[in-house]
Amino acid sequence: MPVLMSPDIANKLKEKWMLLHPEDQDNVSGAVNFDDSLTSLHWLQNFSILNANLERTPSSGCHPQHLFYHKHPSGGSDSPSSPPAGDTAAAGMPQTPGNLTTSCSSLALPYPHQQTGHYITAQANQAEEIDYKTNRHVKPPYSYATLICMAMQASNKTKITLSAIYGWITENFCYYRYAEPSWQNSIRHNLSLNKCFMKVPRQKDEPGKGGFWQIDPQYADMFVNGVFKRRRMPTMNFSHQRQSKVFSSPNSSYGSQCSQQISSNLFQATFPGVKRKQVFPKRGSKLARVTKSPLLTTHIKTSDVLRGDFDLASVFDDVLSGTDSTFEDLDINTALSSLGCEMESQILHGSSFKNEDEQACAYLEASGMMGCSMEELQQQQQHQQVVQVHAQYYEGMFTEQPQHPWEIKEEVQAIPLSMDHGYAFSEGFFPEMQLWERPESYL
């Protein structure tokens, strides 16, 4: 199974990491203290309560920025104290003098001013203070996705209404208080279009207008330090059921979300760089967007599988969620396994990476896509036995698989999970998760 690394892989990566970051030798006694900020969800927990992490100096260009948020002295909600570095979406925005944002490769850590809540960047000792809360002339250098994310987090609730998002933004960013209301259209547009945001329909007995919005758990790792982490990936023409991002009801089963999360992570881990592109039918054909799994409707030709010319993402979802389809429909298991092995091999040998940093980062990214940090990865290994139980459960299914000429025998093997299995699997996956990080917190 691609998601589970073998212990020697972890050891090799640990060695690599030590070569690259000898300063972490101090922590070598136990588990290596990998910086999993890029891949873990801890920032969500600490988003509003942490002050800037000034002690840490990134030693590699791939280190994530840390948290820049603190409680604003006035007002009950969290407000940003400085533009989060790495908000690539906001980078280059012409409206803001003295662009405070930066990319991963050119670090300019903004430091929050604890007393004033003003914005200070340490870039080239060029101190600038911009109080976006009171300065109506300067557009905050945050993308709308970031703003939405901020509002969601600041609300201290798992879901938030559109009007609450408006309210938080106008409360904390003076610019939008006086700006033309077209930005609200952009917010709505962003919520609808950005697959990272998920609509939670209002229950029938719930008064009020419109639904609630929350960050889609499967894309939570795209928000790092409260900013939207842009992922630029090569496109393969996958389609994806957009409906899967919308809960049919707030009481949707935890298992389905969980397995969805896992399937997404697995998909990303199995097909690194592959974006689950959504293909929307033309306007007015909303119902047409409710597509069935290709497994249910058509027989997939092997050639299509090999060239990726089918909805593999949907297949992945369906298979892992245990809905409707089985592996008897398609020997996707083999395909996933081989791809998973290829990924492992790439990570191990660094075949496609320019340097070791990239290699290490790719690993961290991959582990993050799997929904775990390095530490959690080691825990995953401990939970391998649990997973193997599930594998045995499905053994019969596996043994009935027809043996194709192209089938590659590997140890790693994708494991189909039903809802319940997805639940149990995730329980093993995220044993140390904080409340906000746990999928049930979204219910």
Add this chain to the structure above:
DNA sequence: TCTTGTTTAAGCCACT
């Protein structure tokens, strides 16, 4: 009527 939500399109920018 207003708000909310969806969709399309165009322009700009960054990255490859």
Add this chain to the structure above:
DNA sequence: AGTGGCTTAAACAAGA
């Protein structure tokens, strides 16, 4: 140059 992400604008539908 091609591609993708973000912003902005606009049209439209549905619901409160």
